[in-house]
Amino acid sequence: MRYNNSSSGEECPLTKGRSYKYTLSMYCGDGLKFIISCFTILTISITTTLILQILYADGSPQDKASIHGAVATDYTNCSQIGSKILRKGGNAVDAAVAATICMTVVAPHKTGLGGGGYIMIYNHKEQSEPIIVDFANNTITDNFVQDEIRIPAVLKGLEHAHKLKGKLPWNEIVKPSVSLAKGGFVVSKELASEISKNINYEILYGHINAGDILKLHDLSDLLNAVALEGTNVLYNGSFSQKLLHDKVKLLKLLPQLVNYKPDVYIAKKSSFYKHAIYYSPHMSLLKSMITALENLKISTDNTSIVETDIEVAKTLINSVSIPLQIKQYVKEERYTGVVAMDWEDTYVCIITGLSTPFGLGHMSSVGFLLDKADTNNNLSTLVPIIFHNEKALCGLRGVFGTDDILIIGQLLYSIIVRQLNVSEAVEHPRYYFSSDEFVIENDPKHSIDALIRSQLNLIVQLETDSILKSVNVIIKRKDLMSSHSDSRGGGLASRF
Template sequence: MILTDHTASHGYTEESVLRPHPFHSSKKRHCCHGGGDGFTIISTCFFILTIAITVALIIQIYYGSPEVMPHGAVATDVEECSRVGASILAAGGSAVDVAVASVMCLMVVHPHTVGPGGSGVMLVHDHKMNTTTVIDFQSAVPSGYNHQNPPPGPTEARSVGVPGLLRGLEHAHRKFGKLPWEKLISPSIDIARRGFNVSAQLEDALKKLNNTKSSGDTLFQHFFFPKGHMLKKGDFIQRENFAELLDIVSARGANTFYSLDFDHDNINAMQAEGAEIQARDFRAYEVHELPSVQMTLRNHTIHTSPVFSGGAQLLAALHLLKHANITTTTPQHHLYDSFIQAIRRSYAYLIHLGSGVDAGLVNRTEIETEDLDAEFGGETDAPLPRQLLEQAGSPVSVMDTFDQYVATVVGLGTHFGSRYMTRHGILFNNHLSNLMATAGAGYVPSRPVTSYTPVVITDMNRICGARVVLASPEVGAAVQVVGQLIFRDRPLIDAIKQRRVTVSADNNLVLVDDLRNHEVAPLSGDVRNYLEAQNNTLRILYPPYAGVNGITKDKDALTSWSDSRGGGVAHRLEPPVKPKPEETQTPPPTPPPEVVTPGEPVMMP
C-alpha cells in the first residue's frame, strides 16, 4: 500500500549530541541553601543533579549539537555545482541551502536543462523527526489556457507554463534554510561573470537539434551558436547578463522575477506568437506543499512525491515488480523484461492519475494496491496512452550534518524547453506539451505531468541503518535503480552503474544507452535476443541521458555518486581525522575536508 507520510516518530541517531536547552526557570532558586539538616540538603542537591544530568544526556542523544563539524554530501550533474554545494555545507548550511545553491549553479552552467523559466519538485526528509515534505513548484497552467485545443508542440508559444523554479527555491529556503539567501546565490554570480567551460552534456543536447550552424537571428541562436557555430565541449563562455539577473534576485528575492521587473517585452513577444501566459499568471503563481507518498517494501520505506510528478508511477512500478520474484540470482533477461513490463504498466497508471480520469485520485495520498492489480497489473491488449515527451532535467541529492535529506529535480521540460530566450538568458519551459487532455467530468488539470522523481529510502528496523537519497528526471531510470537496490541488494553505486533501458509506451520500443565510452557494462547479446523475442523493438538511445544522482549512509559511512551518464561528480565533506597523541608534536598537513568522487568513492582514512 502507498501511504501518506504522516508525522513523526521520535528516534535517536548516530550524530546526536548535546544542544543548549533551558533546564530551569530564570528565577533564582535556593534549594541548596534552604533550611534543614545537612543530609537533607546534600541528598536533595544530589537528586537534582542526577535528574539534570539525565535530562542533559537525553537532550544530547536526541537533539544533536551545533558544535558538530559540518559534514555531508551533494551529488549533481556538474562537478563545479557539487563543489558549490560542498562549500555551503562547510559554511554550516542545511541540505535545503545546499540544494538551492547547487541549482543556482546549474542554472548558470547547464542552461539547456535548468533556468528561472523552469520548474521542479523537492522532497525534504528530516530523518531525526521522521517527517517528509514535498515542495511542488512545477509549472502551472495559465489562467487563460484553452483546454479545448490539442496539446501544443514543444516549440510552440502555447507550450510555456507559468514557471515555478525561483519561487519554489525561495519557499524551501524560507522554511528550511539556515544561511542568508544572498550567500546561496553569490557563488553562481561569480561563475557567470568569470566564465566556465561548456560541458559534454550541453554539447550533446545541442547536437540533438541537428543544426551545427545558425544565422544568429534570435537570442537563442546568438547564445548557443556564437558567430554562427554551435558551442562545443570545452568552449569558454561568460554570462554577464545572467549574472545581472541573479544580482537582482539575490538582493530583492524571487518576487522581482514574478512581478516582471525585467524582460516584460519578451513576454509580450511570446503572446504575439500565441502564448496564453499573462502577467497576472506570474503574480498569482503559488508553491504547493504536499504530503509525500510512501511504500513499505522488504524492510525499506520508500518516500517520494505524488502526482503530477513521477513518484506515483515509481511506487506503482515497484508494486508490480514485487510480484516478479526478483532475487539476487534472477537472470538478466528476466530482470530487464520485468523492468520493462512494470514501467509500461505503471506509465498507464500515471496517465490515469494525471488526466483526471477519476478527478479524486489526483488529490489522493493513499492508493490501494488492489486497484493497481485490478486495473494495471494484469496482461491486457488495450492500447497504452500517448507517450509523454522525453523529459530532461537536473537531479540534485543532498545529505547534511543534521540528517536532513533533500532530493530535487528541476528542469525546462525537454532540452532547451520552448527555446524562447530573453536578453538576460532566461529560457522558458515547454511543460504544457505534456498537459493531459481532460477526461474526468469537469476536471481541468492545474499542472502538466512530469516524470521528475525524487526519492528517499529509509530502513524500517534500524534508524541508523542504510538510508538512500536519489533523484532522476526520468521515472523509468529511478524504477531500475531502486529495483536494483531493493530486490537485488545492490549497493547504490552498482545500482546506478547498471545498464538501463528507456521504455517507450508506443510500439513496444525500448531504447538502450550507447555508452561505449563509459564504465557501464553493455547489455549482453542473450538479453537483447530475449527482449526482442518478447516483441520489443530495440534501438540505440544517444546522449545526453537522464542521470540518477544519489547518496547513501549506513551508520556513519557516507558514499556519494553522480551518474556518469549525466557527466557529474559528487562531493563529500567530512571532518578531518584527529592525529594520534604521539603525532601531535609534528602533525602532518591537514587534508582538505572536501572529498571528490569522480570514480570509485574515495574513502577517508
C-alpha cells in the same frame, strides 16, 4: 603491527574522521600494569579534552568531528558549490538550492529558470513525513497556457523551499551562481552537442565547443538582483517588465506572474522489501510497480544471476506498460536532478526540467529561456524519491530523482534488493521509456547483457549519440554516507 592503507574516491563512504594507521595485534608484559596505565592516560585525555571544549568551542557545526555532507549533480562545479554551502554551516536544503541555481546557469538545454520541478525534503532524525514543494503542475494555466508559455516557476519554488527549511541567508545561496554566470563556465560536451543540433540555438549562444568558456551577463545581472532583493524582482519588480519583448502580451501575463505560488503537500508512501519509499502523489503507478516487483520474493542469493535480471525486467515492464499509455511520454523532455545530505540527516532532492531542450528557444531580456507550455507534458514525469529502512533507524536510506518510472524500479532493486554500492547501482546499464517505445542502452560503458537483450525482444537499442538519462544518488548506511554523480550526466559528486 598490521599496516592498514586506504584510498578515497567519489563513491567511497563518508563518515566520521577516523584514521587508525596502525593496529595493535599483541602486547607482551605485565597485563595489570598495562591496563592501569591505559586507564590513567584515558582519564587524563578525556578531562583535558572536556576542559578545552568548554574553553574554546564556539558551538558552530564546523567544530563537530562528526560533520559530513554530500551533494551530487550533473556538473562538477555545481556539486562543489553545494558542498561549500555545507562547509559554511548551511544545511542540505541550502546546498541543494544553491546547486540547482548553478545548474540553471550551466545546463540551459535541460533546465532553467523558465522551467518547473519538484523538491522533496525529509529529516530522518525527526522521522517526520517528507514534504514536497511542487512548482510543476500549476505552471500551465490561464493566460500563460493560451500564449503557450510556462510560468517561470523555478526561482519561486527554490525560494519557497529555502524559506521553509533553509538555514543560511538567501544571498549566500545565490551569489556563487552570480559569479559563475558573470565570469564564465566551461561548456560541457552535452551542452555543446545540443547547441550544434539546431541553428536557432547557435543564434542564442553562438558557435561553441565543449571546453569553451561561456559568459551569461544578463543572467548574472538577474541573479545578482535576486540575491540582494529576493525573487520578487522577477515576479513583481523591475525584471518582470523585461520578461517578454511583446509588451501587450506581457501586460496580460503580469497579474498571474505576481500571484504565482508553488504547492506544498506531504509525500506518498509505499513499502518495498522492508523499506519505506516516498514519492510524489501524482506518480500513483509507482505503487503497483514496486508491489509487482516485491511479489517476486527474490532472495539475496538469486539477485546476481541473469535469469533473475530477466524476470525483474519483464516484471517492471509489464507492470507499467499497459496502464501508462507510453505515447503520452514526450520524447523531448529534459531534466536534471540535484541531491544533498547533511550532518543533521536531512535529505533533499530537487528535480527540475523543460518540456523540450532549451524550452521555447526564446531568450528573455533577463538572460534565461522561457519554456514551452504543453498540456501533454506538464513535467508530471519528474519524480523525487527518498527511501529508508522501516525497521532499523540506522539502516539503509537514500535519495535520488528521475523522470522515468522504470529507472526508479531498477535503482530501488539494485540498491535495496541487490545491495549494490551506490556507484555500481547508478552505473548499471538500464532500459527505459523514450517517446512511444522501450529502449535499452547501447553504450560501451552501459551495455546490457546480450542474453537479457535477446529475451526482452520488445525493446529497441538506444543509439550511442542519444541523450542518456542521468540519475544522481546519495545513500547512507549507519553513519557511512556514499554519493555518486551519474557518468551519463558528466558531473562528479562533492563531499566533505
